[in-house]
Amino acid sequence: SYEVTQPSSVSVSPGQTASITCSGDKLGDKYVCWYQQKPGQSPVLVIYQGSKRPSGIPERFSGSDSGNTATLTISGTQAVDEADYYCQAWDSSAALVFGGGTKLTVL
Amino acid sequence: QVQLQESGPGLVKPSETLSLTCTVSGDSIRSSAYYWGWVRQSPGMGLEWIGTTYYTGTTYNNPSLKSRVTISVDTSQNQFSLRLGSVTAADTAMYYCASGLAGSRQQAFDYWGQGTLVTVSS
Numbered sequence: 001s002y003e004v005t006q007p008s009s010v011s012v013s014p015g016q017t018a019s020i021t022c023s024g025d026k027l028g029d030k031y032v033c034w035y036q037q038k039p040g041q042s043p044v045l046v047i048y049q050g051s052k053r054p055s056g057i058p059e060r061f062s063g064s065d066s067g068n069t070a071t072l073t074i075s076g077t078q079a080v081d082e083a084d085y086y087c088q089a090w091d092s093s094a095a096l097v098f099g100g101g102t103k104l105t106v107l
Numbered sequence: 108q109v110q111l112q113e114s115g116p117g118l119v120k121p122s123e124t125l126s127l128t129c130t131v132s133g134d135s136i137r138s139s140a141y142y143w144g145w146v147r148q149s150p151g152m153g154l155e156w157i158g159t160t161y162y163t164g165t166t167y168n169n170p171s172l173k174s175r176v177t178i179s180v181d182t183s184q185n186q187f188s189l190r191l192g193s194v195t196a197a198d199t200a201m202y203y204c205a206s207g208l209a210g211s212r213q214q215a216f217d218y219w220g221q222g223t224l225v226t227v228s229s
Binding site for chain 1: 146153154155156159167169170171203211212213214215216217219220221222
């Protein structure tokens with residue numbers, strides 16, 4: 001079965017740029033999105049189709065993908081961005097998978 | 108904007124069937140504008156896709172759960188449901204219903220319920 005891999009944790013200083021990666025075989029051929037989940041809350045979609053932001057998501061969130069890796073970038077990271085982030089991949093075989101999640105710490 | 112609310116038993120015995128319902132408000136479940144899905148999260152763990160259904164009746168399920176999962180739609184109640192058979196302790200999780208905008212989101216889920224915790228225990 002298809003798998004995608006994320007780092008378990010990423011740390012960033014306030015105001016700096018955080019990058020969270022998601023890796024999988026030919027990931028660039030699939031549809032990738034990203035979710036933010038804070039403790040005790042439901043996930044929130046922050047990026048879809050690799051690089052598009054839903055309405056209401058701050059501009060500091062951006063996404064990109066190339067080859068086997070997709071990246072979620074948070075520019076000017078704020079304390080409120082501390083959360084778990086999950087990538088999701090979907091392809092035409094109707095298989096949907098989540099990455100294992102990355103805990104973003106802002107310190 | 109769609110709102111979703113899960114409901115169902117919080118405790119299920121091993122080997123029995125877990126049954127959950129998601130009530131949709133804000134739009135019709137028959138709308139071609141959305142797809143509807145279930146996602147679960149074991150305590151302290153990551154997200155796991157269970158399955159997704161479309162207004163056409165087509166449903167895709169996680170291959171690892173496929174034989175145990177049934178997702179159905181009740182248009183008269185504006186609800187969709189999950190049935191997971193032969194449960195074990197490994198099925199203990201927070202279960203979320205979710206939906207996404209068909210045609211633009213490519214299976215991303217825009218809307219999520221608050222989740223309902225289901226424990227499998229005798």
